[in-house]
Amino acid sequence: MIVKIPCKLWTLILSTLICAGVCAQNKFKKLSDTQFKAIVSQEFGTLMASQSRSDIGNFAGLDLKEAEASFAGSIVFKNASVLGIKLDGGSADGILPIFTSTELNSKIGLQLQYSFLVRRKQLTYESLSFEDVEMKKKELLRQFKLDSLLVERKVELVEQQVLEVRKKIVAADSLINLYRSHRYNNLQNSILRQAMGKRDSLSYELENAKTEKEKNQLMQMLYKQDALIAGINTDIKTKSEIIKMEYDRDKLKIEMSFLLSDLQELKLKDNDVVVRLESLKERYDLEKIKLESNQGDKKIIVAGYKLQWLSLGYNVKNTSFKLFNPLNSFDNQIWKDHFVSHGLTLMYSFYNLSDKEWNSRFISGSIEGALENNFSSLTKVTINEKNSFNNADDTRYGTEQYIAYTGSYRDNLETLRLNFDYYQFFLKNNFGAIHLFPQYVIKEKLKPQMNFGLGIVFSFKDKDNTSSTVNAELYYRSTDLANVSGSDKEFFKRGDFGIRLSFPIKFNTK
Known part of the structure; x- marks a missing residue:
């Protein structure tokens, strides 16, 4: 079945932005805009940073399986909206060829994401910590x-x-x-x-x-x-x-x-x-600025919140790779190519943070329209080339190893991708979570494909510096659950295990 994506998809995505803001408060005390902005900025850069498709927060990330590193920064505006900027790059071949190949296929991308809070926002915090901050401000x-x-x-x-x-x-x-x-x-x-x-x-x-x-x-x-x-x-x-x-x-x-x-x-x-x-x-x-930014010696302790936000994103990625066609003449079997993909994303996110175990969850759903290629459906092959160096009596051989891809390559394919992320936190202070991330992909000239991922996330803190955190996720991702591509691989062999790491960053602007 061939699915044609209409060009009106882009107009549909661009026309769905709605924004409404309400100041966050508990039933006793009201946070200032500066305090709310600081807490939102701090909390968005915690456990979910770089594990989900949300680019809110300041973090560096590393996916060992994908051999991809990322760096993201966020700008929080006065209305608590957030502009996220994310750079990522790495090897298109995975982690192992980095150590064995003499030349790598590469990928580098840029993502921009504007997020704004919608509907009513609930934020609860320990009143004693709020009073401590207010008393500190008065004493100051x-x-x-x-x-x-x-x-x-x-x-x-x-x-x-x-x-x-x-x-x-x-x-x-x-x-x-x-x-x-x-x-x-x-x-x-x-x-x-x-x-x-x-x-x-x-x-x-x-x-x-x-x-x-x-x-x-x-x-x-x-x-x-x-x-x-x-x-x-x-x-x-x-x-x-x-x-x-x-x-x-x-x-x-x-x-x-x-x-x-x-x-x-x-x-x-x-x-x-x-x-x-x-x-x-x-x-x-x-x-005073430190106290208002929740960075002074007295801090407001967040007990929980419920936040909903919409995000509009744009991403561009350049992938460079080698293609291999064994049916061509020997000199024309391998050639270099590259493709620049573009995508627009509309995403809804909901974050419910609670100080009780199993009560915290993060949910995110997005629709993405893109112009892509079918690079992910190509077959990876390892090429070894041997060169001989002869003299009158002896021969010395040199070898070169690299990755190339074989299959029916196509580009400029209109693509519709439905993504879903669900985090269920199960440890106190959100130090652990179960992560589900199914995905449904409709790509031009290809059959619709269902993917599914399952991960477990842990947050490790420095005992001497609680703001220093390393978030690690061990995940299994299965591609093409229904095997619509007709692969001869078994179900579990069509998936793979991976590890993602993220390191929240606190920028020093002084």
């Missing part, structure tokens, strides 16, 4: 304000010191002027003369007193008057004391001049205080 802000206040306080302190010194100078000037004034000196001398006159009067009365009681009273009054006179004499400043007061005042003026100079320098834009304030602000912003 409080510490920044305190540090900034201490730095700004330096300016206020100098201004206060200038004010206090100015008050001391004004007081010293007033006191010196008072002691130097004639009015003050005349007043002091007048008070002294009055006190001395009263003392003389008391002395005269004491000499003429007749009774003992009267003498005692006069003696007490005389003692008080002597004390008053002594105080007046003490208050009258000498010239040397006034000079000392002026010297102390001048020292205060010099101190104030230095303080005013410091104050002027502190208020300049490039002074140390402003620089320190800018440094504090940069440090605060950096720490």
